[in-house]
Amino acid sequence: MNHQTIIVLDFGGQYNQLIARRVRECGVYCEVKPYTTPLADLLAMKPIGFIFTGGPNSVYLEDAPHVDPALFDAGVPVLGICYGCQLIAHHLGGKVVAANDATAREYGKTETFFDTNCKLFKGLPEKSVTWMSHGDYMEKVPEGFSLVAHSDACPNVAICDETRGFYGVQYHPEVNHTEFGTAMIRNFLYEVCGATGDWTMGDYKNTAIAAVREKVGSGRVLLALSGGVDSSVVAALLAEAVGPQLTCVFVDHGLMRLNEGDEVEAAFKKWDINFVRVNAEGRFLSKLAGISDPERKRKIIGEEFIRVFEEESKKIGAVDFLAQGTIYPDVIESGLGNAAVIKSHHNVGGLPDYVDFKEIIEPLRLLFKDEVRQLGRELGLPEYLVSRQPFPGPGLAIRIMGEITKEKADTLRLADAIYREELEKAGENKKMNQYFAVLTDTRTVGVMGDGRSYDRVLALRAVTTEDFMTADWARIPYELLDKISGRIVNEVKGINRIVYDITSKPPATVEWE
CATH class of the missing domain: 3.30.300.10 (GMP Synthetase; Chain A, domain 3)
Structure with a gap:
């Protein structure tokens, strides 16, 4: 994919995914990378800009996460958010210290005043509300930087060096509590980085279909179709790409919502694929008889799903590829490089040993949930399926x-x-x-x-x-x-x-x- 790219450099902030979603919503492709990623690898992606996330650390401490100083000489614009702002100041000759009540420790909604001559605030009101969450303070701003936003408590809410394209904000523009926050991010992307808005799901659909065709060739693909949004969109994309080479095994455990099993089956009738629906309600209910503990319910359903999937897959024979509905939040939360693992995701809860496949296909692993839904619409899936409510794997059992x-x-x-x-x-x-x-x-x-x-x-x-x-x-x-x-x-x-x-x-x- 040859899209303009923004790199969101993660310093442990709780809103890293949200920043990336906001960038994507503005029509620009981005990826979240850990701050430990070598600079050469980052620059090899040819980014048009960097966004530094917030984080729980203080930049002046010895063990605080930092960035390769050479990044600031790469000629690529940078937007620093909260910790990211302080990181810019720290690396370029400013001074960051612990704040006290008199030096602008700020949390929550804060009335903020902006210099709208700055590109970051172009076309926006001179006064609005931002969401603050910082306990450190820029005591000295780096040489060459201007103060472009302030609050009653803090004179340097935002800084910029427009000559080099460096911007820093103490607040979080990515959260809804910050009025015009997305517009500020959009200004950074389009006014500073020169974005053209070349990230669309229509384009992604065509690129992903071509990539699957090239990878699969004449091979066979197996997908465990749950009926949820992610697996359904994967099924539709694979159906467009390889048609009859795809087998979808839909295990209906009898614990879905009203008419959902029929709706899932109906949604895929227009494609020439091998659709296997296993009506296993009686089998699952018998295994769950007398069980009240929620964790036992989950384990029984998960294990039984694998057993049914295993039995049906044996009837199909050898497959070359196993498809999964992994999406970008799964990838981020499972740990990026040396980043902390929030939780591990296993989209197929224990793969059967006999399934002999070359590799796993995950065509959604770069997409956020809202993008997956839009891709589903581009593929012609019905709205009742694309906009389906989040639904746990164990279904109504929990x-x-x-x-x-x-x-x-x-x-x-x-x-x-x-x-x-x-x-x-x-x-x-x-x-x-x-x-x-x-x-x-x-x-x-x-x-x-x-x-x-x-x-x-x-x-x-x-x-x-x-x-x-x-x-x-x-x-x-x-x-x-x-x-x-x-x-x-x-x-x-x-x-x-x-x-x-x-x-x-x-x-x-x-x-x-």
Whole structure:
């Protein structure tokens, strides 16, 4: 791929993925690289600009992460964010010290004033709110730099040397709390780095299809299709690339949402591929009988999935390539170079030993989730699949408290479908990032008609989030909750009480189990 490239150099900041997403949203390709990457390797990528992330360290400490000083002589523009800003100052002759209350230790939303003659703030208001999070202070600004933003507490919120294309900001333009933050990043990309906006999913689709065709040749490809967005987009891309050389094994464990299995199968009818749907509901439910512990549920489902996939794959015979739906956050979170591993991702939870393949194909490993969805649209997948809600691998098994039965699964499926339907009809779903129902194991007394009932409590959950590391509960209008509650109690047998989860993450998690 011959795209203009921005390198996001990671110094341990919590928003590294978010910075990269903002750059991609502006139509410019970028990659996140650890600060330990040799400068020669970085320059070999021919970047049009660098962005230094924030980080938890202080630049003046002996063990603080640093950059090769020769980077500043490479003739490539740099934007430093928070720690990245202080790093620029430290390397180019400035002085960074620990802040105190009198020298601008700032956290949270801060009214900030800008010099709009600076390219970074071109066309933006002279006053807006930024999100600060820094305990250090630039006591001395490097020679050749101008002060281009300040707050009431801090005279040097932003610095720049426009001759060399170096910019530093103490706040975080990548977070939503910073007004016009994305516009500032866009100005850096287009006004400073000379970006042309050559990163589109239409272009990526054509490039990725050609790359898969070249790699696969006349070989055969096997994909475990879960029905989620990532694996479905991989399936569509491979279908376009190699058609009948692709076999998709869709294991329907009977714990999907209402009609999802049929919808997944219908979405792939237009392609000439080998689509194998395994209806294994009875098999999974029998393995889960009597099991209440959520971790045991997860392990049983994961292991059984592999067993079913293994059995079906043996019928297919030898394959040359195994495809996976790995996406860019998986790659970043699994550790970049010497970066800390947040969590390891295994898209196929334990590959069968007998599968004899040359290598794994991961055509989405450079894409963020929103880009995967857009690629799916470019490939012609239906919107109901492309915009599908995040759904855990164990499915409804971890949204049913206690033992799992077919009756409970059918009850939850219908209640969840009503909840989602009403949110979508009201347009409220566009204001939240995930929403679902949970069938609790609690029974309560109710009155149905003239009789007493003793049925289950259904919990509704909806959250807003930037990255799912933290999340806030969504404020659904009372009138809509009232409508949802009335429909579920009247239309779904076995539920007589509805509660709404108003707990954020932390202290709770998004899922209940």
